[in-house]
Amino acid sequence: TLRLGASKPSSKAPGQELESRSIRVVDAATGGKQVEARLTGESPAATVPAGIERLRVQVEEVPEAFALEKPYPNPSGGRATLKYAVPEEADLTIAVYDVLGRRVVTLADGKKAAGTYRARLDGSRLSSGVYFARMEAEGFRETRRLTILR
Structure with missing residues (x-):
């Protein structure tokens, strides 16, 4: 315990x-x-309750606000990482859209506890071009541009 x-x-x-x-x-x-x-x-x-013999505790700062950082690397050869912050438990969605506004990939969808996270995009099935990663959570909306080059 x-x-x-x-x-x-x-x-x-x-x-x-x-x-x-x-x-x-x-x-x-x-x-x-x-x-x-x-x-x-x-x-x-x-x-x-926990049946754990050893416990490693990592303390991290709780973000003050929702945030979606720029994807990296950008431009990307197909794989990219998006770092995002959640100040309190919230339902959120992070999705990638093409230039016509069609959702092509969902990176996160559901409840997240407060903290800082990384979402990894495997764009190996996406064509070269410009895409937009959008995070939406409880009144927050942020969009970041991502270019995929082959």
């Missing part, structure tokens, strides 16, 4: 979200099973 807790009690009323924290535990021994917990003012502690 992995127990998470606040270091000191809160003076906020239950239900008032404090500095909300998320933790994600990935157990490689069970094929990458993930367990998530969220600490808020209402639940200042959480217990996460």
Whole structure:
């Protein structure tokens, strides 16, 4: 059992979200099973069952805003990476469109926890030309241009 807790009690009323924290535990021994917990003012502690003998913890800053960075390399020979930021858990979609506005590839679609991610485009089936990667999430929309050269 992995127990998470606040270091000191809160003076906020239950239900008032404090500095909300998320933790994600990935157990490689069970094929990458993930367990998530969220600490808020209402639940200042959480217990996460885990059959893990060793645990590596990596702390990373939570982004302040949604963002979609420029794809790299650009121009690309077919493979490209798009780095994106999610400030809080959100439903999002990242898709690639051709110049006629047709969706040709979906890179991400669904709920994502707060954090910074990379989406990898395998454009080996795409023709040479200009494409647009678009991220949409809860009122946020950003589009980045990507050129594929063969």
